[in-house]
Structures are given as C-alpha cells and as structure tokens.
Amino acid sequence: MTIQNLTYFISAAKHLSFTKAAEECLIAQTAMSRQIALIEKELNVKLFYRTNKKVKLTPAGEAFYIEAQEINKRYRNAKFLARSIDLGFNETLNIGFGMFETRIVSEQIKPFSQQNPNVSIILNQYPYDVLVKNLVENKCDIVFCPKNRTTFLKGIDTVTVKSYExxxxxxxxxxxxxxxxxxxxxxxxxxxxxxxxxxxxxxxxxxxxxxxxxxxxxxxxxxxxxxxxxxxxxxxxxxxxxxxxxxxxxxxxxxxxxxxxxxxxKIPHIAAALLTNNNKPVQAFMKMLRENVRDQE
Incomplete structure (x- = not known):
C-alpha cells in the first residue's frame, strides 16, 4: 500500500462519495472504486458499506480512517522536514503546548523566528498528560504548561514565562x-x-x-x-x-x-525542556525566554 492509496481512501472517507473523492484526486470514478477495492483486498477488510445512493464507513473503516489520517500527517511532516534540510533549513524545533498556553506560545515564537529564520518551528497542542509524556520521550523539544504539571519531573530546564491570576x-x-x-x-x-x-x-x-x-x-x-x-x-x-x-x-x-x-x-506557566536535549535551537529558545523574563522584571 502506498501513500497515494491512503490519500484516495482518506478522500473517499471524508466525502463518503467515490465520485467527489475522484474529483478531488483528479482521477476517474471507476479508478477510485478500483483503488478502494484494492485496499480492502490487501487488508482483507470491508471498509465501506455500498448502496446505489451512498457509501458509509464500516466500523473497521472508521478505525482505519483515523489511523490513515495520522500516517498521512506524519508523512507530510517527514517530507517537509526532508525538503527543509535539503534547502538548508536544517534545524527544527518541536514545541508542544496545552489548553491555556496558546497566547503565551504565539508571543514567544514570533521574536525567536525573526531572530532565527533558518529554524523550522512545528507547533502541536496536546492534553497536558500527553504533553508531559511527549517531553519525557523527546517527541517535543520544548513544552509550555502550568508549572504544577512538571513538579514530579527530574532533569528538566524550566523558565517561568507568565503568571496569571x-x-x-x-x-x-x-x-x-x-x-x-x-x-x-x-x-x-x-x-x-x-x-x-x-x-x-x-x-x-x-x-x-x-x-x-x-x-x-x-x-x-x-x-x-x-x-x-x-x-x-x-x-x-x-x-x-x-x-x-x-x-x-x-x-x-x-x-x-x-x-x-x-x-x-497567581498560576505560573512555564516552558520546559530536557537538560539532555543538546539541540541548538532548544538552547537558543530557552536563553531567549530567560532574557525576555529578565527584561520584564
């Protein structure tokens, strides 16, 4: 199965119409039907209920749709990263944040990006438990969260960015x-x-x-x-x-x-990074945060 196959399936699942999916993917409707049939044959699973008027995802199809979207997203990110490196943008900063840190993150990444145009910044929002787990597992270089979410962690560098009542x-x-x-x-x-x-x-x-x-x-x-x-x-x-x-x-x-x-x-909101993370953009970002905090004091 190829990424293109997944793209066809995702489009069909999104529109619940092979005709609309074919139009979106710029192929014939018969070709779209054939591609979906090939995917079902490879998986040995029925992904769609088909009638003369409409198609509907089976329970297996719904589960596959969720995973297929995630695979497609990871592929796009990997392709973007590879192209960025090829073009000389060879440094990436993965930043995670929680429910209440959207404004804080946007305030901090703008000046950093202006000062470091060759650093590619990727932002993702997560539930707080997942956010902290992603920091520990090195899936995020830096996370923004309330301070009380990291009190049990060891080996992390933190900067209190904002405190709110x-x-x-x-x-x-x-x-x-x-x-x-x-x-x-x-x-x-x-x-x-x-x-x-x-x-x-x-x-x-x-x-x-x-x-x-x-x-x-x-x-x-x-x-x-x-x-x-x-x-x-x-x-x-x-x-x-x-x-x-x-x-x-x-x-x-x-x-x-x-x-x-x-x-x-007041509730302190922090930026946190692993002390073992030697990624230069991480060190530069945390340094910038400290300087910003000092300037505000």
Missing part, C-alpha cells in the same frame, strides 16, 4: 457579569464548567481549590477543550475559572471578572 468567565446574560469582582459567595451553589482529567486542572485540584476558598459547586461539568468551556459559558450553562489573560482577547459574549479569593496566588 485566576478569574471567572461568565455569560454576559448573567447579572453577575456586571460586577467588578466576584467573591466566593457569588459562586456558591453554582454550576462550574472545568477541564477534564487530561487537561489543566485535575478534578482533585479543582476540589482542593473549592474547599480552600469555601465554594460548594451545585454541579461540575467537565469538557476537554477551552473552546468547549467558553461555548458552554457563553450559552449560560455555568461559570468557569480561567487564566486572566483571556480577558485581553475574548471573542465570545463572555465577561472575565477578577476573582477575589483570600490567599489565592
């Missing part, structure tokens, strides 16, 4: 959104929308925070992305505790309000 995201349709600051009394017996167990705040950490500041949630809804959190908050499903920087670039109909909590501290 916890603030409350609330729909502008909620009367509380008109307040200048929110107290624990405002939040008692309210619904909270939080990241799930693979994200920034584990259920235990959220429970500890609530106990510490005297909040007793009516209900906790856990979702897996920041976009999901903000969409549910905007729709009025509940409140969420978020980093304060979101207030600077909030595209939703949401208010971000300071949270007045006794003894609450």
């Amino acid at each position: 916890r603030q409350i995201a609330v729909s502008k349709s909620n009367p509380i959104s008109q307040k200048n600051e929110i107290t624990s009394e405002d939040l008692n017996h309210q619904v909270f929308i939080t990241p799930d167990e693979d994200s920034a705040m584990h259920p235990e950490l959220f429970a500890i925070l609530c106990k510490k500041v005297g909040i007793e949630p009516k209900r906790v809804i856990r979702v897996n992305t920041l976009a999901s959190i903000l969409a549910m908050v905007e729709a009025g499903f509940g409140f969420s505790i978020v980093p304060g920087y979101l207030k600077e670039s909030m595209p939703y109909d949401i208010s971000i309000i300071p949270l007045k909590l006794e003894g609450d501290k």
Whole structure:
C-alpha cells in the first residue's frame, strides 16, 4: 500500500462519495472504486458499506480512517522536514503546548523566528498528560504548561514565562457579569464548567481549590477543550475559572471578572525542556525566554 492509496481512501472517507473523492484526486470514478477495492483486498477488510445512493464507513473503516489520517500527517511532516534540510533549513524545533498556553506560545515564537529564520518551528497542542509524556520521550523539544504539571519531573530546564491570576468567565446574560469582582459567595451553589482529567486542572485540584476558598459547586461539568468551556459559558450553562489573560482577547459574549479569593496566588506557566536535549535551537529558545523574563522584571 502506498501513500497515494491512503490519500484516495482518506478522500473517499471524508466525502463518503467515490465520485467527489475522484474529483478531488483528479482521477476517474471507476479508478477510485478500483483503488478502494484494492485496499480492502490487501487488508482483507470491508471498509465501506455500498448502496446505489451512498457509501458509509464500516466500523473497521472508521478505525482505519483515523489511523490513515495520522500516517498521512506524519508523512507530510517527514517530507517537509526532508525538503527543509535539503534547502538548508536544517534545524527544527518541536514545541508542544496545552489548553491555556496558546497566547503565551504565539508571543514567544514570533521574536525567536525573526531572530532565527533558518529554524523550522512545528507547533502541536496536546492534553497536558500527553504533553508531559511527549517531553519525557523527546517527541517535543520544548513544552509550555502550568508549572504544577512538571513538579514530579527530574532533569528538566524550566523558565517561568507568565503568571496569571485566576478569574471567572461568565455569560454576559448573567447579572453577575456586571460586577467588578466576584467573591466566593457569588459562586456558591453554582454550576462550574472545568477541564477534564487530561487537561489543566485535575478534578482533585479543582476540589482542593473549592474547599480552600469555601465554594460548594451545585454541579461540575467537565469538557476537554477551552473552546468547549467558553461555548458552554457563553450559552449560560455555568461559570468557569480561567487564566486572566483571556480577558485581553475574548471573542465570545463572555465577561472575565477578577476573582477575589483570600490567599489565592497567581498560576505560573512555564516552558520546559530536557537538560539532555543538546539541540541548538532548544538552547537558543530557552536563553531567549530567560532574557525576555529578565527584561520584564
């Protein structure tokens, strides 16, 4: 099986139409049908249910579709890397980041890229557990995450890039959104929308925070992305505790309000790299971060 075969299958699975897939891949519809049949024969698995009107993925086809997309993505990245090296762009920096670090990463890679135009930067967002695992396994050169995600790791170099206060995201349709600051009394017996167990705040950490500041949630809804959190908050499903920087670039109909909590501290977000990583761009990037932090002090 070739990458081209996978491309044909991915197109057919995406469109659920051999005709549309053939048009996208610039081949005849009969050729597309023949290619899919050859793939099924090689795998000895039926990938599509076929009727006169439409095609539909089988359970095996759905599983193969997910893996085929990943293989195709890795192939494209490998091809890009090979071509970059051939053109003289022989240094690559793989950066991973989590749910709450998008803005931090974008702020840091821009000046680095301007200073180091020959370094190819690849960005990928991961759940925090996967992010830390990828750092340990050298799949990411540098990761951006809350500091508490790396406290158990040894042999890492870290730079605290930003520290943010916890603030409350609330729909502008909620009367509380008109307040200048929110107290624990405002939040008692309210619904909270939080990241799930693979994200920034584990259920235990959220429970500890609530106990510490005297909040007793009516209900906790856990979702897996920041976009999901903000969409549910905007729709009025509940409140969420978020980093304060979101207030600077909030595209939703949401208010971000300071949270007045006794003894609450800012949450540090760090960049981390393995001390054993001798990749020159990694060392240059971490050095730049330290200099930026010093300049801001």
